[in-house]
Amino acid sequence: MAYEIVESCVNCWACEPLCPSKAIYEARPHFLVDAGKCTECEGDHADAQCMSICPIEGAILNPFGEAANPPGSLTGIPPERMAEVMAEIQAR
Amino acid sequence: MELTVIGQEAGGGCSSSGCGGSSDQLSHLPQSIQDKVKDHPCYSEDAHHHFARMHVAVAPACNIQCHYCNRKYDCANESRPGVVSELLTPDQAVKKVMAVAANIPQMTVLGIAGPGDPLANPERTFETFRQLTEKAPDIKLCVSTNGLSLPDQVDELCKHNIDHVTITINCVDPEIGAKIYPWIFWNNRRIKGKKGAKILIERQQKGLEMLTERGILVKVNSVMIPGVNDQHLEEVSKIVKAKGAFLHNVMPLIAEAEHGTFYGVMGQRGPTHDELQALQDKCAGDMNMMRHCRQCRADAVGMLGEDRGDEFTMDKVETMHIDYEAAMEKRAAYQAAALATLEAQRKNTGESFISLSSIGVRRKDARPVLMAVATSGGGVVNQHFGHAKEFLVYEASATDVRFIGHRKVDLYCEGGDTCGDGESVLQKTIRTLEGCEAVLCSKIGYEPWEMLEQAGIAPNGEHAMEPIEEAVAAVYAEMVAKGLPEKTGQVASLQAGA
Structure with missing residues (x-):
């Protein structure tokens, strides 16, 4: 089982140096996790390091395929507020 | 390609002799400090009419989240801190600095300011500084940080040609901090709310003390957020001054829904011009205030009032052939002349009002x-x-x-x-x-x-x-x-x- 980086990653490099098993690597269009190397940080850290520093909600999936940082969990912006504001901007 | 030296005329940007109201702003400081900042456009108001700076965007990672920042940093149309067009490797950054310094003789300062936190990218940041200390010894190096990892990096900072550091300090009270910083990454954990803010504040204050003990000049940046820290920044100003910061830069919050930041999306307003000026005036009683900050991008190039980044994109830089020795001589001559002009203007302070x-x-x-x-x-x-x-x-x-x-x-x-x-x-x-x-x-x-x-x-x-x-x-x-x-x-x- 492994964490996964998906397309909303902004390539900020924050996770790469933290990975204890060097499973994260630079790639285009975004960074990737080598599933064969990822240990979910077990034995090294209480929390998976990539998901603990990642600033982008939804960019990292946990081993169950769910967003490790779901919408609103990092920015504090309620998802419904975000949707409302985005719709407003689109309508302009 | 033959490299032409462009923009050699003095001036450019904001060049009023009185912009900044002058010389007295720093005149009470010890001579050693005045000497360090006399040609630094971001630290000396009158220097910014004559000298230029650039930022290189080598530091994308960050170890905290601020409510005024959106980590999706790439936007060509925006000009504000934390936004850049292209991220550079240290080698690319050094090439770019050499090219800019050869073309803009006003350039005295290279800063690393993001788009994340430079000290959260220590390898990339210090590799850039290490190469520049060797290849461009006449350029002053500065760094701007949120302060979280600052105490751990002070010794490394001292090894390089860095005598200016900017710390962004928005509060000294964790209750207020929790309204500005939703989380920090600390000791391998994401720490949210007041607890995280408290650690950040302690680290900022400790870093400030360590730097001033070592004789490194510290400027403190604060973002004025109405209803959040506007009443509190006067106290911040007093405290950072007591700890040895020599300049305080109170900047207005930039928040628009389009930026996707917490404050932007939640409708937090920035201060009006009057509110900002009133707070700057209040803090001025305790501290040197900086009023000429342009809140520039993390890849800005040129005089403070301008941004010439488009002339120095990596594809353009790659085609430039630079005779750095010759450029350095030209630059030294330009800067000596500019300093002489500046000194003459400073002597006339009494007449500038x-x-x-x-x-x-x-x-x-x-x-x-x-x-x-x-x-x-x-x-x-x-x-x-x-x-x-x-x-x-x-x-x-x-x-x-x-x-x-x-x-x-x-x-x-x-x-x-x-x-x-x-x-x-x-x-x-x-x-x-x-x-x-x-x-x-x-x-x-x-x-x-x-x-x-x-x-x-x-x-x-x-x-x-x-x-x-x-x-x-x-x-x-x-x-x-x-x-x-x-x-x-x-x-x-x-x-x-x-």
């Missing part, structure tokens, strides 16, 4: 008036209203003329119809001049003339090529002689329509 009694203002009780000035440099009124990308704002009163700050016409975004609210550029410009009662420029078109008058701002093109302070003083004298009207809510109608 215009005595209004000498030009016939007799009513000592006349209220102060704000005026905007369009200038392209040289300390004179010399720019067409329609060409001005920023205006310098001066306050004229019965006793003196002083520089208050600048107002960007395009604020931070040039995205036009795709991310604006459809207001015309002219309407936006006029709204930017809120609170000013006159605007001095070399020339002005008919349409803006009429719109300015309707907005209660008197356009004035009669002082073209005159020194700014004298022109402002003369216009003030005329206004006082005619009788100043009661201050009105001139822009209320414009704001309501915005």
Whole structure:
């Protein structure tokens, strides 16, 4: 089982140096996790390091395929507020 | 490709001799500090008329989240901290610095300011500094940080040619901090809320103390967030001064829904020009205040009032052949001349404030008036209203003329119809001049003339090529002689329509 980086990653490099098993690597269009190397940080850290520093909600999936940082969990912006504001901007 | 040296003329950017109100701002500091900042555009107000800086975007990672920041940093149309167009490797950054330093002889300073936190990217940041210390020893290096990992990096910082550090400190109270910083990454954990803010604050204060103990100059940046830390920043100013910071830069919050930041999306407003000025004045009692900050991008290039980043994209830099030795000589000659000019201007400090009694203002009780000035440099009124990308704002009163700050016409975004609210550029410009009662420029078109008058701002093109302070003083004298009207809510109608 492994964490996964998906397309909303902004390539900020924050996770790469933290990975204890060097499973994260630079790639285009975004960074990737080598599933064969990822240990979910077990034995090294209480929390998976990539998901603990990642600033982008939804960019990292946990081993169950769910967003490790779901919408609103990092920015504090309620998802419904975000949707409302985005719709407003689109309508302009 | 033969490399031409461009932009060699002195000036550029904001170049009024009095912009910054001068030399006394730093004159009480020890000579050793004055020597360190005399040619640093971000640390010395009068130096910023003569010297340039650049930032290289080598540091994308961050170890905290701020509510005014969106970590999706790539936008070509925005100009604000934390935004860049291309991320550089240390090798690319060094190439770019050499190219810029060869082309912009005003350049004295290289800073790393993001787009994340430079000290959260220690390898990339210090590799850049290490190479530059060797290859461009005449360039001053600076770094700007949120402070979280600062105490761990102070020794490493001291190894390089770095004698200026900027720490962003928005609060000293964790209750307030929790409203600004939703989380930090600390000791391998994400720590949210007040607990995280408390750690961040402690680390910032410790880092500040460690730097000043080692003789490194520290500037403190604070973002003014109305209703969150605006009442608190006066205390912050007192505390950081007591700990040895030598300059405090209170900046206005930039928050628009389009930026996708917490504050932008939640509708947190930034301060008005008046609110910002009032807070800066309050803090000025305790601390040197910086008023010429342009809140530039993390990849800005050039004089503070301009951004020449487009001339130095990596694909362009790669094709440039640079004779750095020759460029360094040219630069040294330019900078020696600029410093001599600056020294001469500093000696005239006593005369830089215009005595209004000498030009016939007799009513000592006349209220102060704000005026905007369009200038392209040289300390004179010399720019067409329609060409001005920023205006310098001066306050004229019965006793003196002083520089208050600048107002960007395009604020931070040039995205036009795709991310604006459809207001015309002219309407936006006029709204930017809120609170000013006159605007001095070399020339002005008919349409803006009429719109300015309707907005209660008197356009004035009669002082073209005159020194700014004298022109402002003369216009003030005329206004006082005619009788100043009661201050009105001139822009209320414009704001309501915005």
